[in-house]
Amino acid sequence: MAIKLPIYMDNHATTPMDPRVLQAMLPYFTEKFGNAASRNHSFGWAGEEAVETARQQIASLINATPKEIIFTSGATESDNLMLKGVAEMYREKGNHIITQAIEHKAVLDTCKNLEKHGFEVTYLPVQRDGRVDPEDVRKAIRPSTILISIMYANNEIGVINPIREIGKIAKEHGIFLAVDGVQAVGKIPVDVQKDNIDLLAISGHKIYGPKGVGALYVRRRNPRVQLAAIIDGGGHERGMRSGTLNVTGIVGLGKACEICQQEMPEETKRMLALRKRLKDGLEAKLDEIFINGSLEHRLPNNLNMSFAYVEGESLLMGINDVAVSSGSACTSATLEPSYVLKALGVGEDLAHTSIRFGLGRFNTEEEVDYVIDKMVQVVTKLRELSPLYEMAKEGIDISKVKWQTA
Amino acid sequence: MAYSEKVVDHYNNPRNVGSLPKEDPNVGTGLVGAPECGDVMKLQMRINPETQVIEEAKFKTFGCGSAIASSSLATEWVKGKTVEEALAIKNTDIVRELSLPPVKIHCSVLAEDAIKAAIGNWKKKHGVEVPEHEKASH
Numbered sequence: 001m002a003i004k005l006p007i008y009m010d011n012h013a014t015t016p017m018d019p020r021v022l023q024a025m026l027p028y029f030t031e032k033f034g035n036a037a038s039r040n041h042s043f044g045w046a047g048e049e050a051v052e053t054a055r056q057q058i059a060s061l062i063n064a065t066p067k068e069i070i071f072t073s074g075a076t077e078s079d080n081l082m083l084k085g086v087a088e089m090y091r092e093k094g095n096h097i098i099t100q101a102i103e104h105k106a107v108l109d110t111c112k113n114l115e116k117h118g119f120e121v122t123y124l125p126v127q128r129d130g131r132v133d134p135e136d137v138r139k140a141i142r143p144s145t146i147l148i149s150i151m152y153a154n155n156e157i158g159v160i161n162p163i164r165e166i167g168k169i170a171k172e173h174g175i176f177l178a179v180d181g182v183q184a185v186g187k188i189p190v191d192v193q194k195d196n197i198d199l200l201a202i203s204g205h206k207i208y209g210p211k212g213v214g215a216l217y218v219r220r221r222n223p224r225v226q227l228a229a230i231i232d233g234g235g236h237e238r239g240m241r242s243g244t245l246n247v248t249g250i251v252g253l254g255k256a257c258e259i260c261q262q263e264m265p266e267e268t269k270r271m272l273a274l275r276k277r278l279k280d281g282l283e284a285k286l287d288e289i290f291i292n293g294s295l296e297h298r299l300p301n302n303l304n305m306s307f308a309y310v311e312g313e314s315l316l317m318g319i320n321d322v323a324v325s326s327g328s329a330c331t332s333a334t335l336e337p338s339y340v341l342k343a344l345g346v347g348e349d350l351a352h353t354s355i356r357f358g359l360g361r362f363n364t365e366e367e368v369d370y371v372i373d374k375m376v377q378v379v380t381k382l383r384e385l386s387p388l389y390e391m392a393k394e395g396i397d398i399s400k401v402k403w404q405t406a
Numbered sequence: 407m408a409y410s411e412k413v414v415d416h417y418n419n420p421r422n423v424g425s426l427p428k429e430d431p432n433v434g435t436g437l438v439g440a441p442e443c444g445d446v447m448k449l450q451m452r453i454n455p456e457t458q459v460i461e462e463a464k465f466k467t468f469g470c471g472s473a474i475a476s477s478s479l480a481t482e483w484v485k486g487k488t489v490e491e492a493l494a495i496k497n498t499d500i501v502r503e504l505s506l507p508p509v510k511i512h513c514s515v516l517a518e519d520a521i522k523a524a525i526g527n528w529k530k531k532h533g534v535e536v537p538e539h540e541k542a543s544h
Contacts, residue, residue, distance in 0.1 A: 309468060310468070311444055311445070311468055311469050311470055311473075312444075313470035313471065314417070314469065314470050314471050314473075314474060317409065317414075317417055317470070317471040318417075328444060328470070337444065347442070348441070348442035348443075348444075349441030349442055352441070352442075352444040384423065385420060385423055385466055385467060385468075385474065386466060386467070386468045387437065387446050387447070387448035387466040387467065387468055388441060388446055388468045389468075390425065390448075390466060398441060403439065403440035403441070403442075403446075
Protein backbone atom coordinates (compact mmCIF):
# COMPACT_ATOMS: atom_id res chain seq x y z
CA MET A 1 0.00 0.00 0.00
CA ALA A 2 1.35 3.38 -0.93
CA ILE A 3 1.84 5.78 1.94
CA LYS A 4 0.15 9.12 1.86
CA LEU A 5 2.46 11.96 2.93
CA PRO A 6 2.72 13.85 5.18
CA ILE A 7 2.25 11.34 7.98
CA TYR A 8 0.48 12.55 11.10
CA MET A 9 2.02 11.17 14.30
CA ASP A 10 1.29 13.98 16.74
CA ASN A 11 -1.91 12.64 18.27
CA HIS A 12 -1.29 14.14 21.72
CA ALA A 13 -1.66 17.58 20.17
CA THR A 14 -4.89 16.74 18.43
CA THR A 15 -6.46 13.87 16.55
CA PRO A 16 -8.24 13.74 13.22
CA MET A 17 -11.95 13.30 13.64
CA ASP A 18 -13.25 9.79 13.19
CA PRO A 19 -15.56 9.76 10.14
CA ARG A 20 -18.20 8.03 12.28
CA VAL A 21 -18.12 11.01 14.63
CA LEU A 22 -18.59 13.40 11.73
CA GLN A 23 -21.55 11.39 10.44
CA ALA A 24 -23.20 11.55 13.85
CA MET A 25 -22.70 15.32 14.00
CA LEU A 26 -23.85 16.32 10.52
CA PRO A 27 -27.64 16.42 11.09
CA TYR A 28 -27.15 18.77 14.03
CA PHE A 29 -25.67 21.50 11.89
CA THR A 30 -28.69 21.83 9.63
CA GLU A 31 -31.96 19.94 10.27
CA LYS A 32 -31.60 19.43 14.01
CA PHE A 33 -30.25 22.85 14.87
CA GLY A 34 -32.50 23.48 17.87
CA ASN A 35 -31.34 25.08 21.08
CA ALA A 36 -31.24 22.36 23.72
CA ALA A 37 -32.63 24.87 26.19
CA SER A 38 -35.78 25.52 24.13
CA ARG A 39 -38.31 23.60 26.19
CA ASN A 40 -41.45 24.14 24.18
CA HIS A 41 -40.91 22.91 20.64
CA SER A 42 -39.64 19.85 18.86
CA PHE A 43 -36.45 21.56 17.63
CA GLY A 44 -35.41 22.14 21.21
CA TRP A 45 -36.44 18.66 22.27
CA ALA A 46 -34.34 17.08 19.54
CA GLY A 47 -31.35 19.08 20.71
CA GLU A 48 -31.92 18.18 24.31
CA GLU A 49 -32.30 14.51 23.49
CA ALA A 50 -29.02 14.52 21.58
CA VAL A 51 -27.25 16.19 24.48
CA GLU A 52 -28.63 13.67 26.96
CA THR A 53 -27.48 10.79 24.75
CA ALA A 54 -23.99 12.28 24.71
CA ARG A 55 -24.03 12.69 28.49
CA GLN A 56 -24.87 9.01 28.75
CA GLN A 57 -22.09 8.01 26.34
CA ILE A 58 -19.48 10.03 28.24
CA ALA A 59 -20.67 8.86 31.66
CA SER A 60 -20.56 5.26 30.51
CA LEU A 61 -16.93 5.57 29.41
CA ILE A 62 -15.79 6.74 32.85
CA ASN A 63 -18.33 4.86 35.00
CA ALA A 64 -20.22 7.98 36.06
CA THR A 65 -23.89 8.92 35.86
CA PRO A 66 -25.13 11.26 33.10
CA LYS A 67 -26.09 13.99 35.56
CA GLU A 68 -22.48 14.25 36.65
CA ILE A 69 -21.33 15.38 33.21
CA ILE A 70 -21.35 19.05 32.28
CA PHE A 71 -20.26 20.45 28.95
CA THR A 72 -17.62 23.08 28.33
CA SER A 73 -15.74 24.60 25.42
CA GLY A 74 -12.80 22.26 25.91
CA ALA A 75 -10.45 20.84 28.48
CA THR A 76 -8.76 24.15 29.24
CA GLU A 77 -12.11 25.47 30.39
CA SER A 78 -12.80 22.22 32.27
CA ASP A 79 -9.46 22.51 34.07
CA ASN A 80 -10.15 26.14 34.92
CA LEU A 81 -13.63 25.37 36.13
CA MET A 82 -12.67 22.42 38.32
CA LEU A 83 -9.89 24.36 40.03
CA LYS A 84 -11.40 27.82 40.29
CA GLY A 85 -14.88 26.44 40.91
CA VAL A 86 -13.78 24.36 43.90
CA ALA A 87 -11.39 27.02 45.18
CA GLU A 88 -14.07 29.65 45.31
CA MET A 89 -16.81 27.37 46.64
CA TYR A 90 -14.72 25.92 49.46
CA ARG A 91 -12.61 28.91 50.27
CA GLU A 92 -13.88 29.06 53.84
CA LYS A 93 -12.83 25.46 54.39
CA GLY A 94 -9.25 26.07 53.36
CA ASN A 95 -6.94 27.71 50.89
CA HIS A 96 -4.40 25.02 50.10
CA ILE A 97 -4.15 23.14 46.79
CA ILE A 98 -1.74 20.33 45.89
CA THR A 99 -0.65 19.79 42.33
CA GLN A 100 2.55 18.67 40.58
CA ALA A 101 5.30 20.01 38.40
CA ILE A 102 4.38 18.50 35.04
CA GLU A 103 0.69 19.26 34.84
CA HIS A 104 -0.59 20.82 31.65
CA LYS A 105 -0.35 24.62 31.56
CA ALA A 106 -4.13 24.81 31.83
CA VAL A 107 -3.73 23.52 35.39
CA LEU A 108 -0.40 25.15 36.29
CA ASP A 109 -1.37 28.60 35.08
CA THR A 110 -4.75 28.36 36.77
CA CYS A 111 -2.98 27.48 40.02
CA LYS A 112 -0.65 30.45 39.58
CA ASN A 113 -3.71 32.62 39.12
CA LEU A 114 -5.27 31.23 42.30
CA GLU A 115 -2.05 32.00 44.18
CA LYS A 116 -2.57 35.64 43.29
CA HIS A 117 -5.96 35.40 44.95
CA GLY A 118 -4.77 34.16 48.30
CA PHE A 119 -4.51 30.43 47.70
CA GLU A 120 -1.43 28.44 48.55
CA VAL A 121 -0.30 25.84 46.06
CA THR A 122 2.17 22.99 46.56
CA TYR A 123 3.82 21.85 43.34
CA LEU A 124 5.02 18.32 43.97
CA PRO A 125 8.08 17.11 42.10
CA VAL A 126 7.89 13.99 39.97
CA GLN A 127 10.14 10.99 40.17
CA ARG A 128 12.74 10.19 37.54
CA ASP A 129 10.14 8.07 35.71
CA GLY A 130 7.77 11.04 35.50
CA ARG A 131 5.24 9.77 38.05
CA VAL A 132 4.01 11.40 41.21
CA ASP A 133 4.80 9.48 44.39
CA PRO A 134 1.49 9.06 46.29
CA GLU A 135 3.43 9.35 49.55
CA ASP A 136 4.52 12.83 48.50
CA VAL A 137 0.87 13.71 48.11
CA ARG A 138 0.11 12.39 51.58
CA LYS A 139 2.96 14.34 53.13
CA ALA A 140 1.87 17.57 51.46
CA ILE A 141 -1.62 17.47 52.95
CA ARG A 142 -2.38 20.20 55.49
CA PRO A 143 -5.52 20.91 57.51
CA SER A 144 -6.24 23.67 55.00
CA THR A 145 -5.95 21.44 51.90
CA ILE A 146 -9.16 21.49 49.87
CA LEU A 147 -8.07 20.09 46.53
CA ILE A 148 -5.54 17.75 44.96
CA SER A 149 -5.08 18.19 41.21
CA ILE A 150 -3.04 15.51 39.44
CA MET A 151 -3.22 14.62 35.75
CA TYR A 152 -4.03 11.07 34.75
CA ALA A 153 -1.44 10.90 31.99
CA ASN A 154 1.07 13.45 30.82
CA ASN A 155 0.74 15.02 27.41
CA GLU A 156 4.45 15.00 26.56
CA ILE A 157 5.78 11.75 27.94
CA GLY A 158 2.49 9.83 28.21
CA VAL A 159 3.38 8.66 31.71
CA ILE A 160 0.40 7.49 33.76
CA ASN A 161 0.11 8.53 37.40
CA PRO A 162 -0.97 6.19 40.22
CA ILE A 163 -4.35 7.93 40.37
CA ARG A 164 -6.10 5.13 42.25
CA GLU A 165 -3.61 5.33 45.10
CA ILE A 166 -3.78 9.11 45.15
CA GLY A 167 -7.57 8.90 45.08
CA LYS A 168 -7.52 6.68 48.13
CA ILE A 169 -5.37 9.16 50.03
CA ALA A 170 -7.60 12.06 48.99
CA LYS A 171 -10.70 10.21 50.15
CA GLU A 172 -9.14 9.26 53.50
CA HIS A 173 -8.54 12.93 54.15
CA GLY A 174 -11.84 14.18 52.76
CA ILE A 175 -10.09 16.22 50.08
CA PHE A 176 -11.39 16.48 46.53
CA LEU A 177 -9.34 14.92 43.76
CA ALA A 178 -9.45 16.81 40.45
CA VAL A 179 -7.92 15.03 37.48
CA ASP A 180 -6.95 16.35 34.08
CA GLY A 181 -7.95 13.32 32.07
CA VAL A 182 -7.38 14.77 28.62
CA GLN A 183 -4.78 12.28 27.41
CA ALA A 184 -6.04 9.27 29.34
CA VAL A 185 -9.80 9.19 28.90
CA GLY A 186 -10.69 7.06 25.90
CA LYS A 187 -7.18 5.61 25.68
CA ILE A 188 -6.95 3.63 28.92
CA PRO A 189 -9.65 2.58 31.41
CA VAL A 190 -10.61 5.49 33.66
CA ASP A 191 -13.16 4.69 36.36
CA VAL A 192 -14.19 7.59 38.56
CA GLN A 193 -15.61 5.20 41.18
CA LYS A 194 -12.65 2.87 41.55
CA ASP A 195 -10.19 5.75 41.21
CA ASN A 196 -12.06 7.99 43.66
CA ILE A 197 -11.98 10.89 41.23
CA ASP A 198 -14.21 13.83 42.15
CA LEU A 199 -13.64 16.01 39.10
CA LEU A 200 -12.37 14.92 35.69
CA ALA A 201 -11.59 17.12 32.69
CA ILE A 202 -12.20 15.66 29.24
CA SER A 203 -11.45 16.98 25.76
CA GLY A 204 -13.19 16.17 22.49
CA HIS A 205 -10.42 16.62 19.98
CA LYS A 206 -7.91 14.34 21.67
CA ILE A 207 -10.19 11.34 21.22
CA TYR A 208 -11.09 11.68 17.53
CA GLY A 209 -13.93 14.09 18.28
CA PRO A 210 -14.31 17.75 17.37
CA LYS A 211 -12.38 20.73 18.70
CA GLY A 212 -14.15 23.35 20.79
CA VAL A 213 -15.98 20.93 23.05
CA GLY A 214 -15.06 19.34 26.35
CA ALA A 215 -16.67 17.97 29.45
CA LEU A 216 -16.21 18.03 33.16
CA TYR A 217 -17.25 15.21 35.43
CA VAL A 218 -18.47 16.60 38.75
CA ARG A 219 -19.22 14.01 41.44
CA ARG A 220 -22.75 14.22 42.80
CA ARG A 221 -22.70 11.62 45.54
CA ASN A 222 -20.30 10.44 48.15
CA PRO A 223 -19.23 13.20 48.33
CA ARG A 224 -21.21 15.79 46.42
CA VAL A 225 -18.95 18.40 44.82
CA GLN A 226 -20.24 21.91 44.39
CA LEU A 227 -18.71 24.36 41.99
CA ALA A 228 -18.83 28.12 41.76
CA ALA A 229 -19.40 29.03 38.12
CA ILE A 230 -16.75 30.98 36.24
CA ILE A 231 -19.12 31.88 33.39
CA ASP A 232 -22.41 33.47 34.38
CA GLY A 233 -25.49 33.66 32.23
CA GLY A 234 -28.61 31.62 31.58
CA GLY A 235 -27.92 29.04 34.25
CA HIS A 236 -27.30 26.14 31.89
CA GLU A 237 -25.70 22.93 33.14
CA ARG A 238 -27.31 23.34 36.55
CA GLY A 239 -25.78 26.75 36.94
CA MET A 240 -22.23 25.48 36.70
CA ARG A 241 -21.64 26.54 33.13
CA SER A 242 -23.91 29.01 31.41
CA GLY A 243 -24.06 29.40 27.67
CA THR A 244 -26.08 27.79 24.89
CA LEU A 245 -24.95 24.21 24.53
CA ASN A 246 -22.79 23.40 21.52
CA VAL A 247 -25.11 20.58 20.52
CA THR A 248 -23.19 19.56 17.41
CA GLY A 249 -19.89 19.39 19.26
CA ILE A 250 -21.49 17.59 22.19
CA VAL A 251 -22.96 14.96 19.85
CA GLY A 252 -19.47 14.49 18.44
CA LEU A 253 -17.87 14.19 21.85
CA GLY A 254 -20.48 11.64 22.90
CA LYS A 255 -20.00 9.56 19.78
CA ALA A 256 -16.21 9.75 20.15
CA CYS A 257 -16.50 8.40 23.71
CA GLU A 258 -18.79 5.62 22.59
CA ILE A 259 -16.32 4.48 19.93
CA CYS A 260 -13.40 4.68 22.37
CA GLN A 261 -15.26 2.53 24.86
CA GLN A 262 -16.26 -0.08 22.30
CA GLU A 263 -12.85 -0.32 20.66
CA MET A 264 -10.50 0.26 23.58
CA PRO A 265 -9.27 -3.31 24.11
CA GLU A 266 -8.52 -3.79 20.44
CA GLU A 267 -7.14 -0.30 19.91
CA THR A 268 -4.84 -0.64 22.90
CA LYS A 269 -3.35 -3.80 21.45
CA ARG A 270 -2.85 -2.14 18.09
CA MET A 271 -1.22 0.95 19.63
CA LEU A 272 1.11 -1.17 21.75
CA ALA A 273 2.15 -3.17 18.71
CA LEU A 274 2.78 -0.04 16.65
CA ARG A 275 4.76 1.55 19.44
CA LYS A 276 6.86 -1.56 19.92
CA ARG A 277 7.56 -1.61 16.21
CA LEU A 278 8.61 2.04 16.30
CA LYS A 279 10.75 1.70 19.40
CA ASP A 280 12.43 -1.53 18.31
CA GLY A 281 13.01 -0.17 14.83
CA LEU A 282 14.72 2.96 16.12
CA GLU A 283 16.74 1.15 18.77
CA ALA A 284 17.96 -1.43 16.26
CA LYS A 285 19.48 1.21 14.02
CA LEU A 286 20.51 4.08 16.29
CA ASP A 287 22.74 4.17 19.34
CA GLU A 288 22.47 6.66 22.20
CA ILE A 289 18.74 7.14 22.14
CA PHE A 290 16.84 7.30 25.40
CA ILE A 291 13.22 6.94 26.40
CA ASN A 292 12.01 9.79 28.59
CA GLY A 293 9.88 8.61 31.51
CA SER A 294 8.51 5.24 32.50
CA LEU A 295 7.83 2.87 29.62
CA GLU A 296 5.79 0.56 31.81
CA HIS A 297 3.36 3.19 33.09
CA ARG A 298 2.71 4.89 29.80
CA LEU A 299 -0.14 5.52 27.40
CA PRO A 300 -0.05 2.86 24.70
CA ASN A 301 0.22 5.46 21.94
CA ASN A 302 3.10 7.53 23.32
CA LEU A 303 6.82 7.35 22.73
CA ASN A 304 9.08 10.20 23.84
CA MET A 305 12.74 9.78 23.04
CA SER A 306 15.92 11.80 23.15
CA PHE A 307 18.31 11.42 20.24
CA ALA A 308 21.60 12.48 21.80
CA TYR A 309 23.77 15.02 19.94
CA VAL A 310 21.00 16.02 17.53
CA GLU A 311 18.96 19.14 18.21
CA GLY A 312 15.21 18.57 18.05
CA GLU A 313 14.18 21.35 15.71
CA SER A 314 16.79 20.45 13.11
CA LEU A 315 15.52 16.89 13.39
CA LEU A 316 11.96 18.01 12.74
CA MET A 317 13.18 20.00 9.78
CA GLY A 318 14.74 16.87 8.31
CA ILE A 319 11.64 14.76 8.75
CA ASN A 320 9.35 17.42 7.39
CA ASP A 321 6.91 14.94 5.89
CA VAL A 322 6.28 13.46 9.33
CA ALA A 323 4.33 15.46 11.91
CA VAL A 324 5.72 14.90 15.40
CA SER A 325 6.81 17.36 18.06
CA SER A 326 9.92 18.15 20.03
CA GLY A 327 10.81 19.31 23.53
CA SER A 328 13.55 21.46 22.07
CA ALA A 329 13.60 25.10 23.08
CA CYS A 330 13.62 26.21 19.47
CA THR A 331 10.18 24.75 18.89
CA SER A 332 8.60 26.57 21.81
CA ALA A 333 7.60 30.18 22.06
CA THR A 334 9.60 30.68 25.23
CA LEU A 335 12.96 29.40 23.96
CA GLU A 336 13.10 27.18 27.04
CA PRO A 337 13.35 23.43 26.63
CA SER A 338 10.45 21.32 27.87
CA TYR A 339 9.61 21.95 31.54
CA VAL A 340 8.29 18.41 31.68
CA LEU A 341 11.60 16.80 30.75
CA LYS A 342 13.43 19.20 33.04
CA ALA A 343 11.24 18.13 35.97
CA LEU A 344 12.14 14.50 35.26
CA GLY A 345 15.78 15.40 35.61
CA VAL A 346 16.52 14.98 31.91
CA GLY A 347 19.53 17.21 31.26
CA GLU A 348 18.83 20.30 29.23
CA ASP A 349 21.18 19.04 26.54
CA LEU A 350 19.08 15.90 26.12
CA ALA A 351 15.82 17.82 26.46
CA HIS A 352 16.82 19.73 23.32
CA THR A 353 17.09 16.44 21.46
CA SER A 354 13.71 14.98 22.36
CA ILE A 355 10.96 13.92 19.99
CA ARG A 356 7.41 13.03 20.97
CA PHE A 357 5.70 10.44 18.80
CA GLY A 358 1.95 10.34 19.31
CA LEU A 359 0.47 7.34 17.57
CA GLY A 360 -3.19 7.33 16.68
CA ARG A 361 -6.13 5.31 15.47
CA PHE A 362 -5.32 5.88 11.83
CA ASN A 363 -1.58 5.17 11.82
CA THR A 364 -0.42 2.04 10.01
CA GLU A 365 2.59 -0.28 10.21
CA GLU A 366 3.76 1.07 6.86
CA GLU A 367 3.74 4.59 8.27
CA VAL A 368 5.70 3.49 11.31
CA ASP A 369 8.28 1.86 9.06
CA TYR A 370 8.55 5.02 6.99
CA VAL A 371 9.06 7.10 10.14
CA ILE A 372 11.78 4.73 11.38
CA ASP A 373 13.68 4.93 8.08
CA LYS A 374 13.35 8.67 7.92
CA MET A 375 14.43 9.16 11.54
CA VAL A 376 17.46 6.93 11.12
CA GLN A 377 18.47 8.72 7.96
CA VAL A 378 18.12 12.22 9.43
CA VAL A 379 19.65 11.42 12.83
CA THR A 380 22.62 9.81 11.11
CA LYS A 381 23.07 12.81 8.83
CA LEU A 382 22.79 15.32 11.68
CA ARG A 383 25.21 13.38 13.85
CA GLU A 384 27.75 13.64 11.06
CA LEU A 385 27.17 17.35 11.37
CA SER A 386 27.26 17.43 15.16
CA PRO A 387 30.40 18.60 16.96
CA LEU A 388 29.04 16.95 20.11
CA TYR A 389 28.79 13.55 18.47
CA GLU A 390 32.35 13.93 17.20
CA MET A 391 33.58 14.88 20.67
CA ALA A 392 31.73 11.98 22.26
CA LYS A 393 33.29 9.60 19.75
CA GLU A 394 36.70 11.01 20.65
CA GLY A 395 35.97 10.04 24.23
CA ILE A 396 35.35 13.56 25.52
CA ASP A 397 32.80 13.79 28.32
CA ILE A 398 30.46 16.49 27.04
CA SER A 399 29.11 17.21 30.51
CA LYS A 400 32.60 18.14 31.73
CA VAL A 401 33.43 20.57 28.94
CA LYS A 402 33.54 24.20 29.99
CA TRP A 403 31.29 25.89 27.47
CA GLN A 404 31.64 29.53 26.59
CA THR A 405 28.20 30.85 27.31
CA ALA A 406 27.05 34.39 27.60
CA MET B 407 7.40 28.19 11.29
CA ALA B 408 8.46 28.41 7.68
CA TYR B 409 12.15 28.56 6.83
CA SER B 410 13.57 30.75 4.11
CA GLU B 411 14.69 28.98 0.95
CA LYS B 412 18.32 29.73 1.72
CA VAL B 413 18.11 28.20 5.19
CA VAL B 414 16.53 25.09 3.72
CA ASP B 415 19.23 24.93 1.05
CA HIS B 416 22.06 25.16 3.59
CA TYR B 417 20.32 22.62 5.80
CA ASN B 418 19.86 20.16 2.95
CA ASN B 419 23.28 20.79 1.39
CA PRO B 420 25.51 22.08 4.15
CA ARG B 421 28.78 23.47 2.74
CA ASN B 422 32.18 22.55 4.15
CA VAL B 423 31.10 20.06 6.77
CA GLY B 424 33.96 18.40 8.58
CA SER B 425 37.00 18.92 10.75
CA LEU B 426 40.57 20.11 10.36
CA PRO B 427 43.42 18.87 12.59
CA LYS B 428 43.15 21.20 15.56
CA GLU B 429 46.83 20.70 16.52
CA ASP B 430 48.00 22.10 13.18
CA PRO B 431 49.62 25.51 13.89
CA ASN B 432 47.89 27.00 10.86
CA VAL B 433 44.43 25.87 11.94
CA GLY B 434 42.27 28.02 14.17
CA THR B 435 39.39 26.36 15.98
CA GLY B 436 36.37 28.12 17.44
CA LEU B 437 33.90 26.22 19.60
CA VAL B 438 31.01 28.38 20.79
CA GLY B 439 27.62 27.85 22.41
CA ALA B 440 26.58 25.15 24.86
CA PRO B 441 24.52 21.95 24.65
CA GLU B 442 22.18 23.23 27.38
CA CYS B 443 21.32 26.18 25.18
CA GLY B 444 20.62 23.94 22.22
CA ASP B 445 23.39 25.37 20.03
CA VAL B 446 27.04 24.42 19.66
CA MET B 447 29.10 25.52 16.68
CA LYS B 448 32.58 24.39 15.81
CA LEU B 449 34.23 26.45 13.12
CA GLN B 450 37.76 25.74 11.88
CA MET B 451 39.92 27.64 9.43
CA ARG B 452 43.26 26.92 7.82
CA ILE B 453 45.02 30.27 7.54
CA ASN B 454 48.11 30.99 5.49
CA PRO B 455 50.52 32.73 7.89
CA GLU B 456 52.22 34.58 5.03
CA THR B 457 49.18 36.02 3.29
CA GLN B 458 46.72 35.83 6.22
CA VAL B 459 44.25 34.34 3.76
CA ILE B 460 41.75 31.77 4.98
CA GLU B 461 42.38 28.90 2.61
CA GLU B 462 40.02 26.36 4.05
CA ALA B 463 37.05 26.43 6.42
CA LYS B 464 35.08 23.58 8.00
CA PHE B 465 32.20 23.46 10.43
CA LYS B 466 30.10 21.17 12.56
CA THR B 467 26.99 22.42 14.30
CA PHE B 468 24.56 21.06 16.86
CA GLY B 469 21.51 23.27 16.64
CA CYS B 470 18.41 24.18 14.75
CA GLY B 471 18.23 24.59 10.98
CA SER B 472 19.04 28.29 11.22
CA ALA B 473 22.13 27.58 13.30
CA ILE B 474 23.31 25.02 10.78
CA ALA B 475 22.64 27.43 7.92
CA SER B 476 24.39 30.33 9.69
CA SER B 477 27.55 28.33 10.23
CA SER B 478 27.46 26.79 6.78
CA LEU B 479 27.17 30.28 5.29
CA ALA B 480 29.98 31.52 7.52
CA THR B 481 32.38 28.91 6.11
CA GLU B 482 31.45 29.95 2.58
CA TRP B 483 31.99 33.60 3.34
CA VAL B 484 35.31 33.36 5.14
CA LYS B 485 36.94 31.16 2.54
CA GLY B 486 39.36 33.21 0.44
CA LYS B 487 39.10 36.23 2.71
CA THR B 488 41.93 37.60 4.77
CA VAL B 489 41.69 37.40 8.53
CA GLU B 490 40.88 41.08 8.68
CA GLU B 491 38.12 40.79 6.09
CA ALA B 492 36.62 37.79 7.88
CA LEU B 493 36.55 39.68 11.17
CA ALA B 494 34.48 42.36 9.46
CA ILE B 495 31.59 39.92 8.89
CA LYS B 496 28.72 40.94 11.09
CA ASN B 497 25.86 38.81 12.34
CA THR B 498 23.45 41.22 10.69
CA ASP B 499 24.94 40.29 7.31
CA ILE B 500 24.04 36.67 8.04
CA VAL B 501 20.55 37.63 9.20
CA ARG B 502 20.00 39.52 5.95
CA GLU B 503 21.41 36.83 3.68
CA LEU B 504 19.36 34.03 5.29
CA SER B 505 16.26 36.14 6.06
CA LEU B 506 16.36 34.94 9.67
CA PRO B 507 13.35 35.85 11.81
CA PRO B 508 13.96 37.72 15.10
CA VAL B 509 13.86 34.55 17.23
CA LYS B 510 16.76 33.16 15.20
CA ILE B 511 19.07 36.15 15.43
CA HIS B 512 21.05 34.42 18.18
CA CYS B 513 22.08 31.80 15.57
CA SER B 514 23.77 34.52 13.53
CA VAL B 515 25.41 35.96 16.63
CA LEU B 516 26.81 32.56 17.40
CA ALA B 517 28.19 32.25 13.87
CA GLU B 518 29.91 35.63 14.17
CA ASP B 519 31.31 34.51 17.50
CA ALA B 520 32.54 31.29 15.95
CA ILE B 521 34.48 33.23 13.31
CA LYS B 522 36.08 35.42 15.97
CA ALA B 523 36.86 32.45 18.20
CA ALA B 524 38.51 30.50 15.37
CA ILE B 525 40.64 33.46 14.31
CA GLY B 526 41.45 34.23 17.95
CA ASN B 527 42.64 30.68 18.43
CA TRP B 528 44.86 30.93 15.35
CA LYS B 529 46.28 34.26 16.49
CA LYS B 530 47.05 32.84 19.88
CA LYS B 531 48.96 30.00 18.26
CA HIS B 532 51.01 32.61 16.45
CA GLY B 533 51.58 34.67 19.57
CA VAL B 534 49.41 37.55 18.42
CA GLU B 535 47.48 39.45 21.08
CA VAL B 536 43.70 39.27 20.47
CA PRO B 537 42.14 42.68 20.96
CA GLU B 538 39.07 42.83 23.18
CA HIS B 539 36.62 43.70 20.40
CA GLU B 540 37.66 40.67 18.38
CA LYS B 541 36.89 38.27 21.18
CA ALA B 542 33.79 36.11 21.00
CA SER B 543 31.05 37.65 23.07
CA HIS B 544 29.28 34.36 23.81
